[in-house]
Structures are given as structure tokens and as C-alpha cells.
Amino acid sequence: MHLEVVNQVARPVEVTPIVVFHEVSKWYGNVIGINKLTLQIRAGVTGLLGPNGAGKSTLLQMATGQLRQSQGSVRVLNRQVWNNPALNRFIGLCPEQDAFYEWMTGWDFVHTCARLSGLRRGEARDAAKRTIESVGMTKNQGRAIRGYSKGMRQRIKMAQALVHNPEVLFLDEPLTGTDPLARRDLMDIIQRLAGEGKSVVVSSHVLHEVQSLTPNIVLLNHGRLVAEGHVRDIRNLIDKHPHHIVLVCDDYRKLAGRALAWDDVEGVRVLADQSALMVETRSPDDFYGRLPALSLEDGMAIKAVYSDDDNLEAVFKYLVNK
Amino acid sequence: MTSVSSQASIDQTSRENDAVAHRATRGSLVAALWTLYVLTLRQHLHGKRWMVMGLLFLLPAGLAVLMRVTSPDVPAPALEFFLVWIFIPQALLPLVALLYASGIIQDEQEEQTITYLLVRPIPKWALYLVKLLATFTTTVILTAIFTGLTFAAIYFGENAPPYGGQNLAGESIPLRSLKTIAIQALAVISYCSLFGLMSLVTKRILVVGILYIAVVEGVLANFPFGIRLVTVIYYSRLVAYRTLTFMVPTPGGGTMQDVAAEAWQLDVRADPGLLEHPQFGMCIKVLLTSSAVCAIVAAWICSRREFHFKTPEKD
Numbered sequence: 001m002h003l004e005v006v007n008q009v010a011r012p013v014e015v016t017p018i019v020v021f022h023e024v025s026k027w028y029g030n031v032i033g034i035n036k037l038t039l040q041i042r043a044g045v046t047g048l049l050g051p052n053g054a055g056k057s058t059l060l061q062m063a064t065g066q067l068r069q070s071q072g073s074v075r076v077l078n079r080q081v082w083n084n085p086a087l088n089r090f091i092g093l094c095p096e097q098d099a100f101y102e103w104m105t106g107w108d109f110v111h112t113c114a115r116l117s118g119l120r121r122g123e124a125r126d127a128a129k130r131t132i133e134s135v136g137m138t139k140n141q142g143r144a145i146r147g148y149s150k151g152m153r154q155r156i157k158m159a160q161a162l163v164h165n166p167e168v169l170f171l172d173e174p175l176t177g178t179d180p181l182a183r184r185d186l187m188d189i190i191q192r193l194a195g196e197g198k199s200v201v202v203s204s205h206v207l208h209e210v211q212s213l214t215p216n217i218v219l220l221n222h223g224r225l226v227a228e229g230h231v232r233d234i235r236n237l238i239d240k241h242p243h244h245i246v247l248v249c250d251d252y253r254k255l256a257g258r259a260l261a262w263d264d265v266e267g268v269r270v271l272a273d274q275s276a277l278m279v280e281t282r283s284p285d286d287f288y289g290r291l292p293a294l295s296l297e298d299g300m301a302i303k304a305v306y307s308d309d310d311n312l313e314a315v316f317k318y319l320v321n322k
Numbered sequence: 323m324t325s326v327s328s329q330a331s332i333d334q335t336s337r338e339n340d341a342v343a344h345r346a347t348r349g350s351l352v353a354a355l356w357t358l359y360v361l362t363l364r365q366h367l368h369g370k371r372w373m374v375m376g377l378l379f380l381l382p383a384g385l386a387v388l389m390r391v392t393s394p395d396v397p398a399p400a401l402e403f404f405l406v407w408i409f410i411p412q413a414l415l416p417l418v419a420l421l422y423a424s425g426i427i428q429d430e431q432e433e434q435t436i437t438y439l440l441v442r443p444i445p446k447w448a449l450y451l452v453k454l455l456a457t458f459t460t461t462v463i464l465t466a467i468f469t470g471l472t473f474a475a476i477y478f479g480e481n482a483p484p485y486g487g488q489n490l491a492g493e494s495i496p497l498r499s500l501k502t503i504a505i506q507a508l509a510v511i512s513y514c515s516l517f518g519l520m521s522l523v524t525k526r527i528l529v530v531g532i533l534y535i536a537v538v539e540g541v542l543a544n545f546p547f548g549i550r551l552v553t554v555i556y557y558s559r560l561v562a563y564r565t566l567t568f569m570v571p572t573p574g575g576g577t578m579q580d581v582a583a584e585a586w587q588l589d590v591r592a593d594p595g596l597l598e599h600p601q602f603g604m605c606i607k608v609l610l611t612s613s614a615v616c617a618i619v620a621a622w623i624c625s626r627r628e629f630h631f632k633t634p635e636k637d
Binding site for chain 2: 103
């Protein structure tokens with residue numbers, strides 16, 4: 001059934017596949033992570049979209065050689081991935097987990113990753129300097145990572161993925177939990193990379209994030225390919241469902257007052273235990289668009305923005321049951 | 323479907339990339355491995371583990387000082403035997419090896435930093451071996467420093483005859499301490515190799531390791547049965563016994579007693595040359611070979627293993 005759905009959605013212009021999954025399955029004991037997935041990801045930026053547990057991280061971990069497929073074949077840049085460390089010269093991964101060598105400074109971390117990638121001393125120094133600058137962390141590069149904000153941590157994580165100048169980048173939920181300014185900057189970085197000719201695969205469970213980066217979308221659910229193609233086709237489906245966005249902010253009551261005044265906001269629920277608001281809107285683009293300005297001008301200090309995936313789940317149900 | 327020309331183009335790109343990678347591989351792999359080695363040493367320094375181990379290792383030196391102050395009649399060789407040849411090898415060496423070697427991979431997994439290593443052009447077997455090498459370095463340095471310190475605490479200021487820079491057997495104390503450090507370094511390397519391997523086959527390495535230390539190395543190795551042939555401590559004791567003397571004056575004075583033969587269940591009366599036991603060279607070979615086998619098997623396991631951990635979405 002899902003193949004029919006896949007065929008309904010317009011395919012992008014034919015370009016060289018960078019990542020090829022052929023009949024790939026992955027089991028964790030009795031639990032299936034990826035189910036007979038056949039997928040070609042082409043050069044450019046591709047958004048990997050799916051709710052939590054859809055198999056996005058599993059797919060990225062297989063594409064970066066951390067996990068071995070139980071069945072089928074995974075190729076990146078036309079090479080087998082599993083147990084092929086030489087391929088890692090050409091790929092970079094920004095993992096989802098917020099884990100670091102906390103005692104290191106940002107500079108030290110990126111420089112060490114450069115050296116681990118095989119760059120010589122001078123090359124590593126130059127690459128670390130250049131990459132840290134490109135993610136806007138030069139000012140904070142001398143501070144210990146343990147003191148970084150979420151946004152800084154995401155930036156420095158991005159820098160380690162870029163430091164060896166890979167051809168293909170895999171970014172696993174790079175925007176999750178970041179503040180609006182960091183989010184905007186990280187999106188700019190990804191778009192700049194695309195402009196430099198890098199191929200980028202970005203996973204997310206928030207359509208809005210992905211569509212700001214690329215029109216090429218791959219939709220996963222329960223380890224299966226649900227749809228792939230142009231964002232407008234998926235967008236049409238998703239806009240039929242209200243979008244829930246959670247904003248974490250100390251002054252959440254004031255923020256609630258502001259949000260309710262906007263026409264596109266259909267409802268606001270206060271999550272006092274999390275110092276947060278859940279906003280319901282049918283125009284997420286407009287809503288997200290206002291956040292950086294709100295954070296800057298009103299001094300609202302929005303600490304984090306994230307979207308639950310109820311709306312995506314609804315779309316997936318729609319797509320799968322259609 | 324991919325067109326023929328684009329497939330040819332990607333094949334060409336792959337070949338060019340492979341050629342570049344091949345040229346860069348050897349030198350850059352050495353740089354990557356050296357960085358990994360240094361990174362692991364730095365991780366050892368930044369953890370709280372070395373402070374705990376440092377305190378534990380200070381215990382024998384502290385006990386030596388305490389004994390010398392409170393019981394000056396206890397002969398220094400007896401003190402040395404108890405602290406350096408019973409306490410350190412039976413409790414501290416396996417413990418320090420267990421704490422460091424169990425974390426070679428598990429620490430990186432638990433802290434979820436292993437991803438940063440797995441996405442580098444370093445084979446997984448090399449990743450394990452380099453981290454094991456760094457673990458050898460840390461544990462051997464800890465062993466050397468604190469064993470030397472214990473020797474100093476026991477013998478420092480013992481200028482009156484019959485010591486005067488020598489023990490009762492006329493051995494130079496500095497030379498004896500160096501030999502001791504070498505033997506204990508060999509033992510700690512063997513333990514690290516063993517526990518490193520065990521940490522890849524069980525998730526409860528600390529429990530299993532402590533049980534192993536207590537039961538196999540602590541109890542079974544002290545019985546004169548064949549089972550002790552599979553313990554590290556048996557071979558390191560034999561190396562020590564064949565290299566050093568362990569004669570200590572009896573409490574009444576006058577006679578000398580071979581404390582090691584008695585404590586280690588070496589029947590020197592029936593077999594004065596210990597001909598039924600492995601010779602010095604064989605003991606060294608057994609320890610080194612078993613360490614190498616453990617390291618190779620562990621590296622092989624590593625090369626085939628997926629290091630999967632739950633991402634937040636699966637929690």
C-alpha cells in the first residue's frame with residue numbers, strides 16, 4: 001500500500017544517488033527498526049521526516065556504519081558502509097544525542113575530532129579554526145563544553161561533523177531543543193553547506209524545520225518508507241491538521257498573552273510544571289517566523305522550541321490508510 | 323532509475339576518492355591513532371577514577387608508615403612482603419585493572435561519546451587496541467609510582483644494619499623495587515587484557531570482575547591445585563619467587579623464614595628447585611601470550627560488534 005502512496009508524490013529531478021538502501025531491514029531482537037526499506041537519496045539536501053520511533057536514527061546509524069543491516073545492502077557514495085572506516089573520510093555525522101567530552105573546550109573537541117579524522121597537526125588546526133568560525137563559535141571556543149547552552153552544543157556538534165570537509169553530511173535532529181536564534185543560525189549553516197555543494201541528509205520530526213531547508217522529503221513511519229518527494233505534496237496533507245508547538249520560557253504567562261493575540265493561534269495551553277506553553281496553530285510557518293524577532297525584541301528569552309508529532313502521526317495514518 | 327552516465331560518473335568519483343584515500347591512509351591513520359591514544363589518557367586523567375585509585379594505592383604506603391611508627395620491631399622485609407607482595411598484587415592491581423579496562427569501550431558507550439570515534443576512519447579493532455594500550459600506560463604508571471612510594475615508605479631511613487640500602491638477603495633495595503615494579507606491571511597488563519575482553523562479553527563486568535578477583539585470584543590461586551595455573555597471580559608470584567628472595571627473620575629472631583613459599587603454597591621442602599612449577603621464562607611467556615590472545619580476541623569482537631545505544635526517541 002505504501003508504494004502506491006510513494007508513487008503519488010512528485011519525484012525530484014533525477015540526480016546521482018548518494019545513499020542507496022536496497023531491501024534493508026534492521027531488527028533489534030524481536031523489534032523491527034527498519035522494514036524492507038528501499039530508498040535512494042540523491043545529491044543535495046534531503047529531509048528525513050518521521051515521528052519518534054519511525055526509524056530515522058536507525059537509518060542514519062546504518063548509513064554511517066554504526067549499525068549493520070540485518071538484511072539488504074546499504075551503500076553511500078557507491079561503497080558498502082559496514083566495516084568500511086575509509087568511507088568515514090567522506091562522510092560526517094552530527095548525532096542526535098547531547099553527549100560530549102564535557103571537560104574539553106569547544107576548540108579542543110573540534111580539533112581532536114579533526115585529528116581523529118586523520119588530519120595532520122597543521123591541517124587540523126586550520127580546519128578547526130575555519131569550522132568553528134563557520135558555526136559562529138569562535139568567541140566561545142575556549143570555554144569548556146559543560147558550560148555551553150543547548151544552541152552552542154548543537155553548533156559545536158555540527159562543527160565536529162564538518163571539520164574534515166566531508167562530501168555527505170548526516171544530521172540527526174540538529175535543531176531539537178535549540179532556541180529560536182540558534183535554530184535560525186543552524187538552518188543558515190545547513191543551507192550554506194548545500195550552497196557549497198555538500199549533500200546533506202537532515203532528520204527531523206518537525207515538517208516545518210525540514211521544509212525550510214529543502215523541498216526534498218523522505219517520510220518514514222514504523223521503519224517503512226511512507227512517501228518521498230516534494231514537500232508541497234506532503235504539506236497539503238499536513239496542513240489539514242493543527243500543529244502543536246511547545247515553547248519553553250521562564251515568562252511563559254506573558255508569552256501566552258502575546259501568542260493568543262495572533263490570529264493564527266487557535267489555542268494555548270500552559271504547561272506550568274515545564275515553564276512552557278503549548279500553542280496550537282494551523283499556520284506554523286507564520287508562527288515560527290515570528291519567534292526570532294519575539295526573542296530579540298521582547299526579551300522573552302525563549303529557551304527551547306519543539307514540536308510534538310501528533311500532527312505528523314495524523315498525516316502518517318492518513319497516508320498509510322489511504 | 324539512475325542513468326548510465328551518472329552511474330559512470332559516480333564510479334569515477336569513487337575511484338578518485340579511493341586513490342586519494344589510499345595515499346592519505348597510512349600517515350593519517352597513525353595521526354588518528356596517536357590522537358585516540360592521547361584522548362584516552364586524557365579521559366583517564368579527567369575522570370575521578372584515578373583519584374580513587376590514587377587514594378587506594380596510597381593505602382600500602384600509609385600503612386607502612388603507620389606500622390613503622392607504631393611497631394618499629396616489625397622487620398622491613400616482613401612489612402614489604404605483606405604490603406607489596408600480598409596487599410598490592412592481590413587487591414590493588416586487579417582492582418585498578420578492572421576499573422580502567424572495564425571502561426575501555428563501556429565508558430564511551432555509557433557516555434554516548436563512542437559515536438565520535440566510530441564515525442572516524444579508524445578500524446574498530448584498532449580503536450580497541452589503542453585504547454587498551456593507553457589503559458596499559460595509565461595502570462602501569464599508577465602501579466610504578468605507588469609501588470615505588472610503598473618501597474620508600476618501608477625502607478626510607480633504614481640505614482642501620484642489617485639494611486643500609488640492602489635487605490636481609492643483601493639485595494639492593496632500589497634494584498629490588500625496580501624488579502618488583504616490572505613484575506607488577508606485567509601482572510597489571512595481564513589483568514587489563516583479561517578484563518578488557520571480559521567487558522566485551524558481559525555488561526556486568528564490575529560484578530563479574532570483582533567475583534573473579536575475589537574467588538579465582540584471591541582464593542583459588544592460594545591452593546596448591548591445578549586451578550591456579552589459570553590465574554595471573556600464580557605466574558607473577560613464580561616470577562617474583564625466582565627473581566627475588568623473601569627471607570624474613572622470625573619473631574623470636576635468630577632464624578630466617580621463607581615467607582613467600584609458605585604463603586604462596588610453594589612446596590620448597592619437597593621440591594627445592596620448584597621443578598614442578600613453570601620456569602621463569604615460561605611464566606613470562608604465559609603472561610604475555612595470554613595477554614596478547616585476550617587483546618586479539620577482544621579486538622576481533624570489537625571489529626564485528628555494533629555499538630548501539632538508545633537514542634532519546636527510543637527512551
